[in-house]
Amino acid sequence: MANTTVSGAQAIHGQNPQFLVETVIRNRIYESTYWKEHCFALTAESLIDKAIEVRAIGGVYGNQRPTEFLCLLLKLLQIQPEKEILVEYLRAEEFKYLRALAALYIRMTFRAIDVYELLEPLLKDYRKLRMRSMNGYSLVFMDEFVYELLTEERVCDIIMPRLPKRQVLEENGELGPRKSLLLAAMEDDSDRESTKSRNSKGSRSRSRTRSLSVESRSRSRSPSDAGSRYVSRSPSRSLSRSPSPVANAMDES
16 A cells, blocks of 8 residues: 555664654645655655755644655655665755755664764755744754754654764764864864974075075185185286386486
């Protein structure tokens, strides 16, 4: 039947994957027009086209009517695609609502370690998402939505499965420490400054060596040295050309 889970599906958290959505909301989805007209016989490949057409995330709105986003989430739980396919959904940066859908599905079905490793990189995604709720439309950012998935107990009107805190996984050695984006940016800036300082010191030392070499060359070519080089080698000739005054006086006498 259209509302049954695919045969051979694995139990998630000890139960049928579709049961992760509350019974009241799940029955609302089964009765919705979008589920009957657009979600029938969807596959992991054809679901991509439907997710691209989604224009808002959210749970229920109005008179407990499910959003299209929530209908596609239940369809994913029903067909249970492979992990590699969900990771490809997550890597599709150009389709933000497909990425948000994959992030919600991963949060509900994957192991805690995989949830942190796959969703934490999305905290760098600051694109806007439309959120539809009982109060109408609002705007949220992708990083806010992912942060809610990692910290809140209820997202899109669905109770999230229990997720151990990151600190507990780090203490048990199951997950490495998370590096802060702000700290990484500060370290990059400090590395750049140190590189610039080393380059400036190197240029100063080179300029000093060049100036010292120029001074040594100028000293080697000083005027005193030049004059000593061109001193006459025959001083007697220069003296003979100019007779002394005593000799002249004797000749006159």
